[in-house]
Amino acid sequence: MGLTRSTLVVLFSLLFLFQPLVNAQDQAQGRPGAAASAPAPAAGRPGSAPADQVPIQPAASGPAPAAGRPDSASTPPTSSDAAPAAGRPGASTAPAAGDPAAGRPKVYSCPADNGARYTTANGVTFELRCDHGTTAKPLINTITATQKECADYCSTLPNCQSADWNANAKMCATKQETFPLTGTHTWFPLEERKQRPDTEYRTPPECPAPKVALAESVTASASFTTDGECPTSKRTVKYTGVSYSLTIADDGKIFLTPQGTYFQVKCSFENTAEITVSGSRPLHDFAECMTACADIPECKSVTFGNGKPNWECKMFEAGVEALTADATSNYFMLPDKKPSAVVIDPPTSAKQDDLTYLCSTECPNADGQTWDSPTGQRFRMDCCKRHGTIPIGDTQAGSLEECMKICGFTLACQSVDFQRDTGMCYLGKHSGAPIIAASGWASAYAIGCAGACKKEGRCVA
Structure with a gap:
């Protein structure tokens, strides 16, 4: 059966009647933030348009409420992902003017948010600088999930001057000083943080110089020996045109016995006095010979046989005046000589005097009084x-x-x-x-x- 002219007119009228409703539904459901027109009244209801009249579409400045949301705002948001209007659930404070993060959720990233400002819950305002890390005076390093949490952590440290957040490692490094560091993004608090105080000068307590007994070999100007062995002072002699270098380092040095008696070693001399002290006897070495002499008040010098021909330690009441060159020692001071030693007065050297105030009970002058x-x-x-x-x-x-x-x-x-x-x-x-x-x-x-x-x-x- 063919369509008559009247039937075609009715079909085209219905098509034009429902087209605005279809467009409004597409805009409300398919494109967020797009204006949606109110649905047309059903045919036959009060307020319905005549069958041959196309309804007028709403103006763009006054969009119909989104599908499923009654009382939608009459003013469109500034961007598609803007925050909800103030006073409604989920609403947030609008970003400050000039903030690079304005109109976007508070998820900070670089380089897009370079220069963005953020105020933490405890009132510290930070400014984000991308690729501007710090390399001096670290405080504490910690892991934070986001760049924003890194700023929150820095705000809890009174002396935190910056907070570096590495996007790859999620490492939040708090610092006290700022130096550029490429590849690291840093939160800088705008307010001056509490600075670490400088070290206070404090006059140290006056303590007396320690009175520690030092080895006399350290304080005296004379040279000391620990064993008195002679074949060790360096001199050069000539024999038939050939030079020989010999060492006799202990000649003239001082030997201190355990009893506190001082002997001066004479490597190339022998005591020729005839009267010896009754304590003369064979002994192990030259040092023991001098120590044995110190036990006898009358002993003033010794000559040690040194195994040539025996180990006899000869002790004498005579001192240095009785010493003569050792006839058995050859020109080169070879070890076959008989070393000698004489008792001498204790060596002396210049010392600094202590300045002591008598009858004091205040330190440091009271020390030892x-x-x-x-x-x-x-x-x-x-x-x-x-x-x-x-x-x-x-x-x-x-x-x-x-x-x-x-x-x-x-x-x-x-x-x-x-x-x-x-x-x-x-x-x-x-x-x-x-x-x-x-x-x-x-x-x-x-x-x-x-x-x-x-x-x-x-x-x-």
Whole structure:
């Protein structure tokens, strides 16, 4: 059956009637943010358009609500992924003007967000600089999932001046100073952070120079030997036109015996005195020969046989005046000579004097001095040391002198440790010198009654 003209007119009218509705649905569902026109009333309902009239489409400036969302905003957002309008669920504060991240979600990335600013929850505002890392004074390194979390972490550190975030390693490195570092993106707080204070100058406690006994070979100007063996001073001699170099390093050197007697070694001399000390006898070596002589007050010199022809250690009451050249030694000072040694006075050298103020109870001048308490107890004082023993009591004192005075009135007290800054006075029972080095401390210990070594001396009750 063919279509009549009337039937065709009706079909075309229906087509034009439903076309705007189809377009509005496509815009609301297929393209986010596009305006959607309101659906046309159904045919036969009030307000429906006549069958031969095409409905007028809504203007672009006033889009219909999106499908499924009543009361949609009448003003279109600035971009397709803009944040929801203020006052609605999920709404956020609009970015500041000029922010490179404006109109995008707060997911920071470089280089797009270079120069972006971000304020953390605790109120620290940062500025992102891409490819601008720091290389000095690191603080703490930690792993953060995002670049934004790295800024949050830096805001919790009072002295954090920048936060480097490496996109590959997810490493957030907080720093104190800024230097360009290509390939690393950095958050810089705009407000000045709390700076680390400079080291405060503090005058160190005055401690006396340590009185450590040094080996005399270090302090004296003379040369010492430990064994007195002669075949070791270097000289060159000529024999039939040929030069020979010989070493006799110990000749003229000083040998110190365990008893404290000083001998001067004479490698090419022999004592020719006829009277020997009764202690002469064979001994192991030259050093033992000199040591044996030191045991005998009358012995002033020795000559050691050195196995030529025996090991005899000859001791003499005569000194250096009796020494003559050894006739058995050849011109080249070969080991067949008989070494000798003579007792000499102790060697001396210039020393710096200590500047000591008498009767002082303040360090460092009090070091090594004594002080008599009102009860007659005598204390010896040491600076920059403490006993460190278990105290029998403690109290506050204004000075070391006051601390010792308190100890003098305490029956069981024999020692004190005093800390100058805190004024703490620790009383103890240690009878002896302190052995713990402690800067800022002073100590003292009782050494008996004042005047106890005098014939009539006694403690005052």
